[in-house]
Amino acid sequence: MNGSAPIWSGTWVTERLGVRLTDAGTAADAGTAAGTDTGAGTGTETGTGTGAGTGAAGRRVADLAGLAVRRNPRRAHLVVSQVLGKHVPAGPHVIYAAGRLLGLRAAAVLGAEDPPAGDWDTVEFDEVKLPGGPPLVVGFAETATCLGHVVADSFADADYLHSTRRSVPGVPLLGTFDEAHSHATEHLLLPADPGWLDRDGPLVLVDDELTTGRTAEETIRALHAVRPRERYVLAALLDLRTAADRPRFAALGEALGTRVDVVSLAAGEVRLPADVLERSADLVASLDVPRPAAATTRAPVTRLDAGWPAGLPEGGRHGFAAAHRPALLETVGQVAGQVAAGLPDGARVLVLGSEELMYAPLLLARALTRLHPGEVRCSSTTRSPVLPVDEPGYAIRTRLTFPAHDGTDTGTPRFVYNVAGAGFDRIVLVVDRTGDTPALWETGGLVAALRGVCKGVTVVVIPDLRPAEQDPQEGTR
Known part of the structure; x- marks a missing residue:
């Protein structure tokens, strides 16, 4: 070790595409002299009346995220969170702390009296009770399904719903909205209770990143049309809106006669050169070429069908x-006790969720840290197509590609990032019964x-609760 600072995982993209992450209130690149500290900030944008005002950054953006190149003609770059548990395997307590700290930011703008303290080293957080009663919490698929769950955990008695890209026959559609820049644009809201709203x-809306705010604006308009309310809070790990986009929610609040606040753990801006899409396409064409499969041994695999109480949803x-x-x-x-019993002593373990199924795997990983003496990490499969580059200073080092196995968009491949070559002794894959198909x-x-x-490999199969199976008294207050 030479004592030098680690290379920020956005350096490679910044050097080749000219993409820059800056922190709010400064022109300095967010990745300059980036360290490994993951302390939380209080990045808030607090509004009055019908809209939100301007906000300031709490943590540095580079503490929480790096950069990669998308395989997407609409957007060249991907901001890769280090604390989300999606593309980058992370410690389960860090992932959980990120969500609870974000929940504390939301609670603060909603008027929580004496909210509990917490930081990145906190293992068990106290719940927040709001004077006016709990909020409803909605998370965005696919990256923020777990994050939204954890934000909901922050509040006493808060119910949770996340959008989905998996249609379910026989379930009425409460609402739909599009994410224009995404590889999979349509979001569905499918609560078992049509009167959920x-x-x-x-209502607290949770996403991993705010880029322009357009998706959130469309979502608020759709939800407000179904059931108007006085307050909305947008909670994101990163707020990367430009100065031009920041007035959006003030205008929205005024138009709808409501109030919209924004909170984050870090705030900044992504600055793009005019030719970034062309440069990105050239990089993908030159670097994302098929490679022959390396000769590998095939590790043993075991299957565990999880015992599950009737009527209990997994997410x-x-x-x-x-x-x-x-x-x-x-x-x-x-x-977790069953899984831990089959782990070799000291094994380095990855708990891998599958697409939107991230919350139960995170809870499993947290439980394993208390039962297993070895290192435990957590991440998830994804639909997001990203260029892998095995170089220092790049956020997505390796990629595994495989076909869809849950009957949704079967022609679209799925991916696992930063797992090949990471040296895990055991991978605990968690899938639901819809995803437990021959294709898996x-x-x-x-x-x-x-x-x-x-x-x-240990494959844990859990039921994905269908609305007809849910105890109706469990889903109401």
């Missing part, structure tokens, strides 16, 4: 009531890909 209190696709949390924690703890297990599928990059 029909209750008082503020928020169809709504997750605050009353479900104790049972889910207990159930996941029991599954066949040659060329996800299980086969994982068997080539570790010493053993």
